[in-house]
Amino acid sequence: MNYAVQSTETEAERALREHFDAIASELPGADDAAFAKLRSDAMARFAKLGLPHRRIEEWKYTDLKAAIKEAYPPAKDAAEPIDENDIYDVLGRGFDELLCYRIVVADGRLVPELSHIDGLGDRMEIRSLREAVADDDRRAWVVAELEGTLAPDNDPVVALNTALMSDGAVIRVAEGAEINRPIHVVFVTGATEPETVSLRNLIEVGVGARATILETYSTRRTPQVLRNSVTQVRVGAEARLAHIKLQNQAMPARDLATWMVRLHEGAQYRGFQFTIGSALSRNQIYLRFEEPGASAHLAGATMLWDEQHSDTTLYVDHAAPECTSRELFKYVLDDRARGVFQGKVSVKPGAQKTDGKQMAQGLLLGQFAEFDSKPELEIFADDVVCGHGSTSGQIDETQLFYLRARGLPEEVARAFLIQAFIGEALAEVENEEIREALRMMAAAWLSHSRA
């Protein structure tokens, strides 16, 4: 292939390029010229940029060039397919019984036998990206969505994803449709060998429609996975979407996840991310208010131990007036874990009556745990209300003593306070069943980390 390669290319970066050359002809859309060009252009960008490193401001705390020493080969279909029992084991209490529409993607490919997407009628379309790309009536729409991403061209993670994406979920909720059950997209590893998995999801919620979409990223077989997923979301005028991501991949998995969210007039979006897994994870959220009167609530709960590292980086773009954004991100950090929060809120000229508030909080349990928080406001309009805050601290000894003086054993008292801390973020999840399932996971994390 013909493009410029950065001079400091690492072995892993070269391997990723070579993977692309090896599998490009089998990837979805390979026989479509526009689609193939999209991929090769993206790979050319990645080749020039390389994996991001700490000298790039946005990646100051999360140096992928240093962390990714070895590029696992692209995901193949698992020798032994994932079955219902695997899914049951992966989901755990609360989620396995969730009444929902479900799509399962094992390694790099959707598994139709495990996906329950019947009886949707014309209210909703759920299919695999692979299938959508193969559909002559859909391909142009897919290409248009992929071309118009919110991430800047110099985001290497997204460029790598565009080049390598092998599958994902395409979910389109019809205008005015109210989907009452959550739509659960489950991503697992079924392969036993190390793999790089690249997924792209496209979500469109039609005008006035309502839906709840849950993405679960987990490992069933190999935990040696580099997962790079990009989810593009468009919420139509007056539509509502609750969007939740759960990531509980075993160590030493690495998770790179990018959400790109466009909100139209009066849309209401609630995004929530629960992170307890992976040795290293980076959650990027690009959110843009395209039209007036929309609101976005972004929240997250991250619970880490050992040497886990998790980074949440937000770009909230108030490009239209009278929009409201709220962010609340909480981190519980044990042992030598490191939590990173970078939140950039940008208010464009003319985006009057913008109302933006942001809060990030770290609770340090481990003596060597670290929380780095970097809020950033960039305001080019004068009639706005914006604020941000950040706290980092240990368990409040006064509160702990009060609980213990009432007879609660120290560990129970600590667990109460940690759950209270993280519970404030979990309260942002409106769906009761999902919220309770997440609470159970948080409680299980507590007993796990103490053991």
Next chain:
Amino acid sequence: MLEIKNLHVKTAEDENEILRGVDLTIPEGEVHAIMGPNGSGKSTLAYVIAGKEDYEVTEGDILWKGESLLEMAPEERAAAGLFLAFQYPVEIPGVATMTFLRTAVNALRKARGGEELDVAGFMRLAREKADALNVSQEMLKRPLNVGFSGGEKKRMEILQMALLEPSLCILDETDSGLDIDALRIVAEGVNALRGPERTICVITHYQRLLNYIVPDRVHVLSKGRIVESGGKELALELEKSGYAAYQDEAA
């Protein structure tokens, strides 16, 4: 019987002694009052009995039923029967009051070798005690002490005391911030607990409380020492003459 013997206490960081040799004995079943000027060490004494880690005992001992409390964790002291009603009850956002109360009641029942209560049984008990203390159901639905008024916090302390069935109660200025009706309700709550197997120590600035909770003995703590002890009349005298005499003496 609670026996405090020559208790010397300083803060972990500071060399200055806050308690400078406290001697105090409260026989089982009695109610004693401790009075004394601001900053004399009353709350410090209460905290040290309850096991707060900010303080260091450099000399002396605290015995409850003949056993030293000093090496016990706060929760072990609670299991041994101790209850401290805080001068400043702590707000704990995110902790549901009822969940906390049930966990505490059952932790203590278990530690004391009793039967744990099921949810329904606990709810019944909590309602009954809350009604008696005028603690509304709405308050019980809020996070622990969060947004409670000063008086509401004090009533919540007494509700906890009623539920946790302690044998040694220390009330640190539970009367401060209470209106007249609340004072009576709280005093009735304390008096209801009075009995041969309950030892009670009330720390207060106001003789008024002692009209409702009539003490067997009154002690004056000044500059980290008990400087005077007497019958309930002592409180009346203090009301008139203040602490000036003792402060000179202790200096």
